[in-house]
Amino acid sequence: MFKDLYNNLFDHYDDLQWWPSESDDETVIGCILTQNTSWKNVEKAIETMKKSDVITLNDVRTLPVDKLRELIRSSGFFNQKSIYLKEISNEIINNYGSLSNMKGRNIKEIEDFISGIKGVGNETKESIMLYALNYPVFVVDAYTFRFLERYYGLKFTRKEIRKITEEEFPDVNSLKNFHGMLVNLGKDFCRKQPLCNSCFLRNSCKTGKKL
DNA sequence: CACCAGGTTGACC
DNA sequence: GGTCAACATGGT
Numbered sequence A: 001m002f003k004d005l006y007n008n009l010f011d012h013y014d015d016l017q018w019w020p021s022e023s024d025d026e027t028v029i030g031c032i033l034t035q036n037t038s039w040k041n042v043e044k045a046i047e048t049m050k051k052s053d054v055i056t057l058n059d060v061r062t063l064p065v066d067k068l069r070e071l072i073r074s075s076g077f078f079n080q081k082s083i084y085l086k087e088i089s090n091e092i093i094n095n096y097g098s099l100s101n102m103k104g105r106n107i108k109e110i111e112d113f114i115s116g117i118k119g120v121g122n123e124t125k126e127s128i129m130l131y132a133l134n135y136p137v138f139v140v141d142a143y144t145f146r147f148l149e150r151y152y153g154l155k156f157t158r159k160e161i162r163k164i165t166e167e168e169f170p171d172v173n174s175l176k177n178f179h180g181m182l183v184n185l186g187k188d189f190c191r192k193q194p195l196c197n198s199c200f201l202r203n204s205c206k207t208g209k210k211l
Numbered sequence B: 001c002a003c004c005a006g007g008t009t010g011a012c013c
Numbered sequence C: 001g002g003t004c005a006a007c008a009t010g011g012t
Helices: A003-013 A024-033 A039-051 A057-062 A065-071 A078-095 A107-115 A122-132 A142-152 A158-168 A172-188
Strands: none
Touching: A003 A172, A024 A039, A024 A057, A024 A078, A024 A122, A039 A065, A057 A078, A065 A078, A107 A122, A122 A172, A142 A158, A142 A172, A158 A172
16 A cells, blocks of 8 residues: 555655664654654754763663753753653663663563653654664654645554554565655655645645755 | 644543 | 643744
């Protein structure tokens, strides 16, 4: 169902090598910080953290929450995100010791565990599963819902999107790239006409933006 | 000035 | 089950 779409996107974007980060720990941190926030603001926050040598989940775990809150200020929602970062770092380290110890386990066990962490909703969970832990889980975000509805003229539920994508693209690299391409597509078009079929995958667009 | 960004929570129905 | 305000910074 989505294979043609994937191939069309791939022709334009190629392999995007998502998620942009230098480590699995940083991926998890980015997953929390990017909640309803532009990636630019997240990059600033991560840079600020790095300057204070806060790089790993264990660094986050041992840092006082007040200090952490100031480091991530630029990412917005810093009061709740600083708590979320402390929560997920504590949970992962206390229960598994590290992210690498969570890899290769029963997928449902890990998905249920992550779901139980405060501050981790569906999309954050899916992002961590796919990009930090390499489980074959598709990430369904706001761009995905908006785009698929316009592109196919159908409304999809999260469950449906995950079922279709995970059956059609069982390899994690395709799932990673598919989500990354959809995010880039969402950024390349304005919100009011994000999916503009008349311009999708063409050189010009009525909105004035180009793909 | 208004609106949005790679969402989540808790309250409410 | 679904809906909704609150959360906060930085860019356009």
